[in-house]
Amino acid sequence: xxxxxxxxxxxxxxxxxxxxxxxxxxxxxxxxxxxxxxxxxxxxxxxxxxxxxxxxxxxxxxxxxxxxxxxxxxxxxxxxxxxxxxxxxxxxxxxxxxxxxxxxxxxxxxxxxxxxxxxxxxxxxxxxxxxxxxxxxxxxxxxxxxxxxxxxxxxxxxxxxxxxxxxxxxxxxxxxxxxxxxxxxxxxxxxxxxxxxxxxxxxxxxxxxxxxxxxxxxxxxxxx
Amino acid sequence: xxxxxxxxxxxxxxxxxxxxxxxxxxxxxxxxxxxxxxxxxxxxxxxxxxxxxxxxxxxxxxxxxxxxxxxxxxxxxxxxxxxxxxxxxxxxxxxxxxxxxxxxxxxxxxxxxxxxxxxxxxxxxxxxxxxxxxxxxxxxxxxxxxxxxxxxxxxxxxxxxxxxxxxxxxxxxxxxxxxxxxxxxxxxxxxxxxxxxxxxxxxxxxxxxxxxxxxxxxxxxxxxxxxxxxxxxxxxxxxxxxxxxxxxxxxxxxxxxxxxxxxxxxxxxxxxxxxxxxxxxxxxxxxxxxxxxxxxxxxxxxxxxxxxxxxxxxxxxxxxxxxxxxxxxxx
Numbered sequence: 171x172x173x174x175x176x177x178x179x180x181x182x183x184x185x186x187x188x189x190x191x192x193x194x195x196x197x198x199x200x201x202x203x204x205x206x207x208x209x210x211x212x213x214x215x216x217x218x219x220x221x222x223x224x225x226x227x228x229x230x231x232x233x234x235x236x237x238x239x240x241x242x243x244x245x246x247x248x249x250x251x252x253x254x255x256x257x258x259x260x261x262x263x264x265x266x267x268x269x270x271x272x273x274x275x276x277x278x279x280x281x282x283x284x285x286x287x288x289x290x291x292x293x294x295x296x297x298x299x300x301x302x303x304x305x306x307x308x309x310x311x312x313x314x315x316x317x318x319x320x321x322x323x324x325x326x327x328x329x330x331x332x333x334x335x336x337x338x339x340x341x342x343x344x345x346x347x348x349x350x351x352x353x354x355x356x357x358x359x360x361x362x363x364x365x366x367x368x369x370x371x372x373x374x375x376x377x378x379x380x381x382x383x384x385x386x387x388x389x390x391x392x393x394x
Numbered sequence: 395x396x397x398x399x400x401x402x403x404x405x406x407x408x409x410x411x412x413x414x415x416x417x418x419x420x421x422x423x424x425x426x427x428x429x430x431x432x433x434x435x436x437x438x439x440x441x442x443x444x445x446x447x448x449x450x451x452x453x454x455x456x457x458x459x460x461x462x463x464x465x466x467x468x469x470x471x472x473x474x475x476x477x478x479x480x481x482x483x484x485x486x487x488x489x490x491x492x493x494x495x496x497x498x499x500x501x502x503x504x505x506x507x508x509x510x511x512x513x514x515x516x517x518x519x520x521x522x523x524x525x526x527x528x529x530x531x532x533x534x535x536x537x538x539x540x541x542x543x544x545x546x547x548x549x550x551x552x553x554x555x556x557x558x559x560x561x562x563x564x565x566x567x568x569x570x571x572x573x574x575x576x577x578x579x580x581x582x583x584x585x586x587x588x589x590x591x592x593x594x595x596x597x598x599x600x601x602x603x604x605x606x607x608x609x610x611x612x613x614x615x616x617x618x619x620x621x622x623x624x625x626x627x628x629x630x631x632x633x634x635x636x637x638x639x640x641x642x643x644x645x646x647x648x649x650x651x652x653x654x655x656x657x658x659x660x661x662x663x664x665x666x667x668x669x670x671x672x673x674x675x676x677x678x679x680x681x682x683x684x685x686x687x688x689x690x691x692x693x694x695x696x697x698x699x700x701x702x703x704x705x706x707x708x709x710x711x712x713x714x715x716x717x718x719x720x721x722x723x724x725x
Binding site for chain 1: 581582584585586588589592693694696697698700701703704705707708711712715716720
């Protein structure tokens with residue numbers, strides 16, 4: 171590979187990371203449930219391309235397998251499962267949130283700043299090929315945004331989205347070790363996430379059967 | 395001697411072309427937007443040269459001044475047009491160097507535009523009308539919210555010129571940055587230019603009072619921003635206000651067009667044609683937004699502007715990262 175390809179590959183990785191950051195911002199700003207599901211899915215799909223790029227275009231079987239598995243499971247299967255449970259449960263398409271949109275975006279701005287301030291100062295070992303300076307800040311931001319979503323959104327389904335966003339961030343950090351991680355471990359994690367979302371979909375369905383709403387602020391007191 | 399003469403002739407040519415684009419073309423792109431909107435709504439719509447006819451009609455009419463207005467009101471339309479055109483002279487159009495360029499013209503660009511806005515706000519307050527005061531207050535508050543975004547975009551562009559200053563020689567200048575941009579710049583700084591383009595597009599919609607921030611075709615004073623401020627202007631004054639707004643839209647579009655597709659062709663006429671196509675495409679984008687969504691509720695606008703601010707800040711940080719400013723930090 172000559173040096174121009176090298177530069178282009180590096181910039182392509184960075185563009186993907188910036189796209190992930192823009193999706194982080196949009197997912198906080200959006201007010202529609204359906205679009206946040208799809209934004210999360212497209213974020214995961216973008217991340218699914220990352221293992222291929224980080225290994226420098228040399229196709230290794232287990233890396234390709236991982237990318238394809240992520241694209242299919244995170245990009246297609248999980249959003250369909252989630253949207254199915256939206257359809258079957260009486261959830262309003264408008265998002266319910268503890269804070270209004272402007273406050274949510276300001277909180278996101280603060281988290282962006284914090285994560286970048288932290289992440290820029292936390293370089294990973296330079297031994298990793300095609301490593302980008304933006305990788306750690308992006309991963310931290312995505313994790314923080316996931317936590318923010320968990321806190322401010324009061325619909326059970328959005329809590330699943332928050333959890334999946336955190337998963338995206340953790341996956342990004344894990345990418346740094348993509349060559350060293352055995353494929354079984356990666357696929358195991360993917361399976362866990364998939365089963366987790368599946369279980370959550372079933373739980374959402376049961377909650378909606380029993381309570382006629384999915385507002386988590388109303389689900390805080392226990393009775394028998 | 396001959397070389398100097400050729401250089402002079404070429405520069406004169408380029409300046410003439412830029413003045414022609416800047417002064418003659420703007421109403422046409424407004425006409426394109428109006429036409430496309432009509433077509434999208436299933437109507438026939440006015441021809442794209444309709445804005446020229448409107449301007450001609452308005453400038454033939456007399457002016458009516460309310461007794462409540464003073465000198466500010468009379469000077470404002472001239473100031474608005476002058477500020478738009480001066481800003482346009484700082485932006486390199488059609489791949490040429492801008493007629494005005496010096497180190498630090500980024501800041502002049504931002505504040506010359508702000509001067510035009512100040513003039514229009516003062517003129518609308520001068521009428522003493524409650525509606526116009528409301529429009530002025532909205533314009534001022536949204537402008538205040540958009541200014542940090544504007545500056546971060548300019549800082550990001552300035553850094554881009556700073557990264558490779560020896561090519562053009564003028565640092566912190568729109569010409570220095572934009573004239574040296576090539577398609578290859580996207581390969582090196584694409585991750586920073588991507589959020590920058592998004593933020594600048596939002597800024598274009600806000601600065602030029604387009605949907606979703608303001609609706610140029612609205613007929614209810616309570617919901618207007620730009621239109622309500624020029625309600626009291628009539629005849630040639632109104633023509634100047636409309637014309638100034640059209641020039642401002644072209645100036646912003648040429649800035650974004652240059653960033654998105656910074657290719658230089660061999661022939662300068664090819665450059666000029668590409669430039670007009672680029673502005674046309676951006677006008678289609680603006681129309682697509684207007685067709686696709688309604689005006690936002692006033693209280694949602696700060697959220698959107700904050701989003702644009704984050705994108706612009708992201709662009710600055712990523713630009714610094716791409717320039718390798720953060721390499722070699724203690725680990």
